[in-house]
Amino acid sequence: MAALGARRLLRPGRRWFSETVPGAPPPPASPLYPPVVASITAKSKAAKSRRLQRFNQRVHAAATVEEKLRLYGKLQRPKYTVYPQTFALNADRWYRSFTKTVLVPGMPPRAAAAKPPVAAAGATPEASRAEAPGAADAPGVAEAPGAATAPEPAAGAAPCLNIDELRSLACDALLQESFYQNKKRPFLYRDQDHTPGPFLTQLVSTLAASLSGRNPLLAASSLDLNPEVNYYWHHGEEVVAHGHRKGRVDPVRFQIDDNPHLQIRVPKQLPEVVPLGSDLGDVPVIDHKPSKLPLFKKQYENKVFIGSKVADPCCYGHTQFHLLPDKLKRERFIRERLEDQIEVVYRSNGIASLFAWTAAQAMYQGFWSEADVTRPFVSQAVVTDGKYFAFFCYQLNTLALTAETIKNNPRKNICWGTDSKPLYDVVEDGNVKGFNDEVLLQLVRFLLNRPKEL
Amino acid sequence: VFPGVRQAQWLTKTKLVEGLPPAVQGIVDNPAHGLQELEERVKHAVSHARLWDTAEVAPRREQYCPLLFENLIHICRLMSGKYPSLSKRMLARNCRIAATWERESILLQVRGLSGILMNSMTPIPPVASKEEILATKEHVLETFYPIAPTIDLQEVNVYKELNDTGQCFRDGYPYSHPHTLFFLESANVRTNRFRPEQLRAKMLMFAFGNALAKAKALHGNDPKVLEQPVVVQSIGTDGQLFQFMVFQLNTTDLVSNDGIKNLVWIDSDQNLYERAQCVPEVKKRVVTKPAGISGFQPDTFKKFLALYLHGTV
Numbered sequence: 001m002a003a004l005g006a007r008r009l010l011r012p013g014r015r016w017f018s019e020t021v022p023g024a025p026p027p028p029a030s031p032l033y034p035p036v037v038a039s040i041t042a043k044s045k046a047a048k049s050r051r052l053q054r055f056n057q058r059v060h061a062a063a064t065v066e067e068k069l070r071l072y073g074k075l076q077r078p079k080y081t082v083y084p085q086t087f088a089l090n091a092d093r094w095y096r097s098f099t100k101t102v103l104v105p106g107m108p109p110r111a112a113a114a115k116p117p118v119a120a121a122g123a124t125p126e127a128s129r130a131e132a133p134g135a136a137d138a139p140g141v142a143e144a145p146g147a148a149t150a151p152e153p154a155a156g157a158a159p160c161l162n163i164d165e166l167r168s169l170a171c172d173a174l175l176q177e178s179f180y181q182n183k184k185r186p187f188l189y190r191d192q193d194h195t196p197g198p199f200l201t202q203l204v205s206t207l208a209a210s211l212s213g214r215n216p217l218l219a220a221s222s223l224d225l226n227p228e229v230n231y232y233w234h235h236g237e238e239v240v241a242h243g244h245r246k247g248r249v250d251p252v253r254f255q256i257d258d259n260p261h262l263q264i265r266v267p268k269q270l271p272e273v274v275p276l277g278s279d280l281g282d283v284p285v286i287d288h289k290p291s292k293l294p295l296f297k298k299q300y301e302n303k304v305f306i307g308s309k310v311a312d313p314c315c316y317g318h319t320q321f322h323l324l325p326d327k328l329k330r331e332r333f334i335r336e337r338l339e340d341q342i343e344v345v346y347r348s349n350g351i352a353s354l355f356a357w358t359a360a361q362a363m364y365q366g367f368w369s370e371a372d373v374t375r376p377f378v379s380q381a382v383v384t385d386g387k388y389f390a391f392f393c394y395q396l397n398t399l400a401l402t403a404e405t406i407k408n409n410p411r412k413n414i415c416w417g418t419d420s421k422p423l424y425d426v427v428e429d430g431n432v433k434g435f436n437d438e439v440l441l442q443l444v445r446f447l448l449n450r451p452k453e454l
Numbered sequence: 455v456f457p458g459v460r461q462a463q464w465l466t467k468t469k470l471v472e473g474l475p476p477a478v479q480g481i482v483d484n485p486a487h488g489l490q491e492l493e494e495r496v497k498h499a500v501s502h503a504r505l506w507d508t509a510e511v512a513p514r515r516e517q518y519c520p521l522l523f524e525n526l527i528h529i530c531r532l533m534s535g536k537y538p539s540l541s542k543r544m545l546a547r548n549c550r551i552a553a554t555w556e557r558e559s560i561l562l563q564v565r566g567l568s569g570i571l572m573n574s575m576t577p578i579p580p581v582a583s584k585e586e587i588l589a590t591k592e593h594v595l596e597t598f599y600p601i602a603p604t605i606d607l608q609e610v611n612v613y614k615e616l617n618d619t620g621q622c623f624r625d626g627y628p629y630s631h632p633h634t635l636f637f638l639e640s641a642n643v644r645t646n647r648f649r650p651e652q653l654r655a656k657m658l659m660f661a662f663g664n665a666l667a668k669a670k671a672l673h674g675n676d677p678k679v680l681e682q683p684v685v686v687q688s689i690g691t692d693g694q695l696f697q698f699m700v701f702q703l704n705t706t707d708l709v710s711n712d713g714i715k716n717l718v719w720i721d722s723d724q725n726l727y728e729r730a731q732c733v734p735e736v737k738k739r740v741v742t743k744p745a746g747i748s749g750f751q752p753d754t755f756k757k758f759l760a761l762y763l764h765g766t767v
Contacts, residue, residue: 180627213535223528309506
């Protein structure tokens with residue numbers, strides 16, 4: 001090696017008179033010898049970091065997003081499968097710590113101008129326009145028209161939202177699925193596929209169609225039925241417990257494989273809710289291993305997928321709709337005296353699914369944990385079991401969750417979420433009793449969300 | 455055995471007219487509906503269904519056929535921003551249809567899952583003029599002597615004659631008029647799918663069944679010539695080839711072979727696109743078929759949309 005040879009010549013006692021005189025020209029710009037770096041194949045920490053650097057450079061230098069995704073998920077190792085719909089106790093705290101998310105209760109405050117004024121039945125258009133800005137400030141408040149059952153279209157007021165028409169659409173969808181259509185008995189433990197599933201599909205498709213006149217983003221949207229959303233990431237470090245790799249320090253790998261009931265994808269991104277670096281709370285820190293949740297490890301393909309491939313122009317997400325399965329119904333929790341876990345189910349579903357979706361959208365744009373996002377990615381979700389609806393809005397501020405990148409990363413992801421509220425009380429004899437306009441209005445507001453330019 | 459449509463025509467006492475009725479053709483040709491701008495969106499819809507939807511390389515027919523249908527219906531539904539009366543429609547999946555009638559002393563019955571049904575609050579106005587209906591009196595139904603017309607039909611002992619689309623929906627259902635039936639041939643294996651001719655026959659039989667049940671619900675069980683003919687449309691596809699049909703029930707008097715006949719307009723074998731290539735085909739290092747959708751025909755979607763808008767525009 002060059003270093004050894006030079007040392008042999010420069011043994012102490014033997015002076016090597018250099019031929020240079022003081023004031024000699026500076027040494028040539030390019031180094032004479034290649035840089036001294038760690039080896040690639042040795043079993044040392046320096047070699048491992050060099051290999052990691054080479055991998056990062058390969059991913060940075062990938063020509064297309066598909067190539068980047070392929071390299072990112074190339075190495076398969078055992079990883080924790082995170083299920084968004086889970087019965088684990090206090091799962092939402094664990095999921096928040098895995099994804100570095102802050103949970104803010106309630107819906108994000110929106111500018112009064114963005115809220116559509118709502119026409120109360122029988123009120124004149126001017127009066128309703130005057131009431132609406134006043135009511136627009138408090139999130140989740142609606143003017144409940146008294147006992148109006150017959151739809152009365154708002155007279156000539158185009159910007160006013162006709163709540164009666166939307167209510168009748170929702171009631172029609174509900175009645176068709178639960179009352180009017182003659183169906184066979186539901187399959188065992190598949191009650192959700194019998195009525196709430198088709199009801200949700202009908203409701204969303206008809207509402208989206210009728211609101212598409214107001215929201216040009218919806219008019220260019222793509223509706224997916226039963227799509228697949230996957231995301232793979234590293235967070236934290238652990239020591240391998242057994243096997244031929246025993247004793248090595250490995251990142252903790254997670255994978256979410258989610259199947260929302262319905263999702264709406266759009267070609268333009270939703271606007272950010274708060275600026276990129278805002279700090280709205282604390283991320284819970286959990287000292288236990290993820291397997292204590294319980295979470296289990298499995299090794300299979302590392303998929304990152306938003307619902308369609310990279311070539312699709314509708315590459316940003318708008319709203320997802322999740323249907324809770326029979327296993328997680330409210331009566332079961334009440335029977336086992338775990339009433340506080342009911343909300344946990346909704347929250348963990350919202351956080352995990354939305355994190356996976358927004359992070360996959362960010363990866364489709366070329367960002368990853370070493371190349372963090374330069375703009376926040378926002379998506380919305382509605383989690384329901386057919387009667388109770390909970391609304392979530394997620395802003396992804398950072399993808400850098402691996403052990404090295406999380407050290408100097410002050411950014412946190414933010415999730416706004418509401419508690420679950422019923423849309424109606426009961427369906428009897430062709431009538432929907434106790435319809436809750438607030439929930440419908442929140443759903444409509446979600447669907448009308450769009451970038452400011454549109 | 456037979457071209458199925460001819461047999462179905464005899465069974466339902468129907469006269470066939472090639473091509474779409476002038477009312478629907480008028481909607482297709484009318485530029486005011488903005489069908490040109492939708493071309494780009496339809497191409498995306500087709501690409502999404504055939505190429506982009508799955509994390510695997512290529513989706514299977516069981517996946518892409520219903521998905522293509524959902525995408526096209528989504529585009530059609532978004533037109534209700536322009537035509538608010540389109541929101542008076544409701545899709546019903548998995549509805550069972552049952553209708554019985556008599557043809558020359560043979561009792562026939564149509565039963566089964568009739569695919570996806572779209573209902574509307576208002577009926578479709580009749581497509582054929584009074585003169586055309588009267589002209590069908592002259593038309594002679596094709597008989598298949600010596601083959602009995604009930605060949606290939608299953609003979610069953612029926613103890614209860616079931617007769618309503620009310621079998622599918624209860625009374626008081628606001629969307630009471632069947633508008634369009636959709637049939638998706640999405641089986642992966644080719645032998646499990648209907649051939650185009652058989653698909654058209656199936657479409658005709660079910661459209662007839664729905665129309666007959668509606669007519670009996672509106673006008674009673676007596677066989678007679680209908681003052682207000684009942685119109686039911688039908689679209690069938692296997693993910694690439696589309697069959698369009700408009701059926702008008704003029705009479706419920708089906709026992710005899712003469713008199714006024716029912717009318718059906720069929721536009722068959724419309725391709726939406728020629729080929730959808732997921733991975734480019736390369737022969738000897740030269741790309742022979744690039745990836746993507748080739749041979750896209752916007753007219754097929756225009757007809758789809760026209761049938762969807764028919765009745766409200």
